[in-house]
Amino acid sequence: MAMRRGVWGILKEYLSFRRHSLPKGGHGIHSPFVYDLYTSVISNDVKGEAYADIEKYRKELLRCDIGIIRKSVAESLNGGFRGELVKLSQLARSVAVPPHLGRLLYRLVNHYKPQNILELGTSVGMSSLYIAKANPAGTLYTIEGDEAILGIAQKRFDILGLKNITPCCGIFDTELPRLMKDLERIDFVFIDGDHNGTKLLQYFEVILPKLHPESVVVVDDIRWSDDMEQAWSELASNEAVSISIDLFRCGILLFRDGIAKQHFNLRYGPY
Ligand SMILES: C[S@@+](CC[C@H](N)C(=O)[O-])C[C@H]1O[C@@H](n2cnc3c(N)ncnc32)[C@H](O)[C@@H]1O
Incomplete structure (x- = not known):
């Protein structure tokens, strides 16, 4: 995996992003389509009751000292097993999407249904909960390589009575092509996996044939490392992508017909 950027690397990126992004409020967005999406969905962030049980779950995890043996994806691939003890509180703090990103996913899914x-x-399962709650009529297929962690997520899906989640246990390299065979089209994608630029581009190529003009793809951690940022730029330049929106932490790709290809750096949440 490419080296994760340190604090100074992220700060430098952030200063550059601030210089090249449009101010909050939507002024300067000349595309009516993107202006509407930004003002009515992306930046229309209101904390509310809809998210209360998800954030209660986060608080429970943050207080939870129980550890699980995490089996890394590399170990799954090699068939070996060493495992690493990790506390649930640590996972909630370091890997789960933060509340502002969860709410953004909720609004996008709630808007596009x-x-x-x-x-x-x-x-x-933090992002899965936000996504699944936003559209009970849709089905969320979520892939995770670590069986123990997926078990924790599944338990919460059951407690909250979310019936529209189909968890798939396995590595992306095998689960993704398998799922693609079963699904005719994909309407919404959230990629928050192994933070490897080469892999990200490979997964996108597998998903692309199932995307259509109304599909939306959200990629998290686009500034995690140099190679993730490079991969994000390549995705944004892909000829199938009509609109790419860089929100600093994550990026959104749209595939609309009849819209001139454009890229936007827009501010959202703490950025
Ligand atoms: C950043 S976490 C996801 C956080 C989650 N979206 C949330 O908000 O709670 C990334 C997860 O992807 C899994 N993962 C990474 N690479 C994978 C791969 N190649 N195949 C399957 N799972 C993978 C890891 O085990 C880890 O649990």
Whole structure:
């Protein structure tokens, strides 16, 4: 895996992003389509009751000292097993999407009402909960390579009575092509997996034939490392992508017909 950027690397990126992004409020967005999406969905962030049980779950995890043996994806691939003891509190703090990103996913899914939703990287299920709650009529297929962690997520899906989640246990390299065979089209994708630029581009190529003009793809941690940022730029330049929106932490790709290809750096949440 490429080296994760340190604090100074992220700060440098952030200063550059601030210089090249449009101010909050939507002024300067010349595309009516993107202006509307930004003002009515992306930046229309209101904390509310809809998310209360998900954030209660986060608080429970943050207080939880129980450890699980995490089996890394590399170990799954090699068939070996050493395992690493990790506390649930640590996972909630370091890998789960933060509340502002969870709410963004909720609003996007609630707005577009996608039927077939794909998530790469379930972990403890924080993003899955936001996505699944936003559209009970859609189905979320979420893939996770670590069985123990997926078990924790599944338990919460059951407690909250979310019936529209289909968890898939296995590595993306095998689960993704298998799922693609079963699904005719994919309407919404959230990629929050192994933070490897080469892999990200490979997964995108597998998913691409199932995307359509109304599909939405959200990629998390686009500035995690140099190679993730490079991969994000390549995705944004892909000829199938009409609109790419860089929100600093994550990026959104749209595939609309009849819209001139454009890229936007927009501010959202703490950025
Ligand atoms: C950043 S976490 C996902 C966090 C989750 N979206 C949330 O908000 O709670 C990434 C997860 O992807 C899983 N993962 C990484 N690479 C994988 C791969 N190649 N195949 C399957 N799972 C993978 C990891 O085990 C980890 O649990």
